[in-house]
Amino acid sequence: MAALSTADHELHVRRLGLDTQHEAVVLMRDDCPVCRSEGFTAHARIRLTSASRSIIATLYQVSGTFLGHNEAGLSEAAWRRLGVVDGETISASHPRPIGSLSKVRGKVYGERLDASALTEIVTDIVGGRYSDIHLSSFITACSARPLDLDEMIALTGAMTDAGDRLSWDAWPVVDKHSVGGLPGNRTTPIVVAIVAARGLTMPKTSSRAITSPAGTADAMETLAPVNLDIPAMRRVVEHAGGCIVWGGAVHLSPADDTLIRVERALDLDSEGQLVASVLSKKIAAGSTHVVLDLPVGPTAKVRSDGAAAVLSESLTAVAEAFGLKTRILVSDGRQPVGRGIGPALEARDVLAVLQTLPDAPADLRERAVTLAGALLELGGAAGEGEGRAEAMATLRDGRAWATFQRICEAQGGMREPPRSFHRRPVPARRSGIVTGIDNRRLAQVAKLAGAPDDKAAGVELHVHLDTRVEAGEPLYTVHAETPGELDYSLAYVAANGDIVEISGD
Structure with a gap:
């Protein structure tokens, strides 16, 4: 030849x-x-x-x-x-052999991962050298052979060091995070507005949805631009005391989104990787004081009080290793928060709470005020036991709404969330009391309708636990931007008639 x-x-x-x-x-x-x-x-x-x-x-x-x-x-x-x-x-x-895979194989067979090994693994992940198969092996190994405290600390440090790190002239720098699993739990924009209005610094970087109907960045993007680089983010914080931007634009803990994407596909979410995921981004963002919300419920990410206690202990211990002050709140995760599930629908709930409208969802308001109050106390802006009342006063007197508008304008201008073109209510099949709502399957309804890519798509919830309904009364309305997506979502609804459970009379 x-x-x-x-x-x-x-x-x-x-x-x-x-x-x-x-x-x-x-x-x-x-x-x-x-x-x-x-x-x-x-x-x-x-x-x-x-x-x-x-x-x-x-x-x-x-x-x-x-x-x-x-x-x-x-x-x-x-x-x-x-x-x-x-x-x-x-x-x-041909690429060079991936030496860190030998460390992953060692973990599969029960060997511990030291700081050097985890740094090598994370460096290869961020460098794009791991395929999805390699990532699956690492994630599965860490789920089957749970990370101990030293491994959690080492993984958190490796993920933090793999990307950019921010520093701020202000102190304290506060942040919050909800462990998730609750559709519609869009407290962040409200909390940032309240806390910044009270003089604390809160540069909030948020995620887009990976497999959920909306991330905070997706919902916020229907209200203002979120793709800000670090200099633009700094200008917003200097002007308004806080921001709500997409974390992917500022390259903080870049291994995290890669790992989360594969974890969700595998339906694996090990404690060690969850701790490293949450805290690495807070440390990289320059936070000094963080409130962590752990919703507990049968279809939430944390399923029991016992699991919440174990996770709380790990989060606290790893945070202390990096000098991060935390306060952990365990909350009710049995049902969605607010009415909207999907970017624009969730954004409308946020606006209703900030504008103190009479029909604003009370559960979203109460949850946001509780988290903001804990941050005010942790950050020294309110006395112990006084934070919640101070947060509620800041919301009711309009200071939070005014601050939120300043943040939106500084990020590039406030805008109106879009509305869907096609809607269909899903009626109750029987009369009775709502006794259960499946968070995961209701989120799937919203995704099949087009969320989060179609910003106006999703689900508008009309009932919560203990609501009495009559047969034929709407339980929720599916919103879509095309007839095909609406029909696709409704086909799933028809096959899953017990997403909202109703006890008979």
């Missing part, structure tokens, strides 16, 4: 517009000269190098004329990371 020329080794990139979410994917022909010379096979992990960047991507092979012999088709994730233009020349090669 004739030797391959230099030209045979060149690959010209082509943008395919292929959405693979976070995974970098490259497509090549199965008879591509580079594939043959390098021995690449389908699903191999290969290194792609441009003039300025290098990434690891998963190879898939195609036959026929979809691609030229010397073309490499890139997914959107690979295109962004490689920073190329159509037709640019790149090279492909």
Whole structure:
């Protein structure tokens, strides 16, 4: 066989517009000269190098004329990371062996992970060297062989150090986090507004939804821009005392979103990784005082009081290791919070509470005021036992609403949340008392309707636990932006008639 020329080794990139979410994917022909010379096979992990960047991507092979012999088709994730233009020349090669995988294998067989091993693993994750299979192995190992306290501390430190770290001239710098699992639990914008109005500094970085109907950043984005870089974030905080921005734009604890994405797909959420996930972002954001909300319920992330006690102990111990002052509140996680589930619907609940409207959801207001009060006490802005009353007064006299408007304007301008084009109520099949609401399946209804990508889509809840309903009365309304998504969601509802449980008379 004739030797391959230099030209045979060149690959010209082509943008395919292929959405693979976070995974970098490259497509090549199965008879591509580079594939043959390098021995690449389908699903191999290969290194792609441009003039300025290098990434690891998963190879898939195609036959026929979809691609030229010397073309490499890139997914959107690979295109962004490689920073190329159509037709640019790149090279492909075998990546170096991933040494940290031996540490993961050791964990599978019961070996502890020391700080050096966890730093190596996290560095490889952030560098894109772990495939989803590798990530699954690490996550599963840490679930089957739970991390001890020293491992939790080491993982938290490694995740913190892998990204940017913020520092602030103000002290204290306060923050809050809800462990999650509750649809509609959109307390953050309200808490930030109350706390900042009382003179504390609260630079809040929030997540987008990964598998939920809305993250705080998704809901906030219907009210104001959230994709701010660090200099812009600093300007907002200096102007208004707080902000609510997307954490992905400021590269804090970048391994966290990668791990969460795979954890959710596996339905695994180990205590050690949860602790490291929560605290690494707070430490990286420069927080000094944090209130942590642990909702407990049968379909929440934390299922029992016993599990909440164990998690509280771990969170407190790891936080203390990094000099972070915490206060943990255990709350009712048996049902959604507020009425809206989905970005715009949740944002409307937030506005109703901040504007003190008569029909504002009382449960959202009470939960937000309780969290804000705990932060005021922890941050020294209110005396012990006085925080809740101070937070409620700040909400009722309009200071919180005024501060929230300043934050929105500083982030780029306040806007009106969109409204859905298609809606359908879901009626009660019988009369009686609401005795149960399945948080997870109700969230699935909202996602099938299009949330969070369709900002106006989701679920509007009309009942809560202990509500009396009559047969035919609406339990909730499904909102969608297209008829197809509405029908898709309603088909799931029809197959899951007990999402809202009603006891008969």
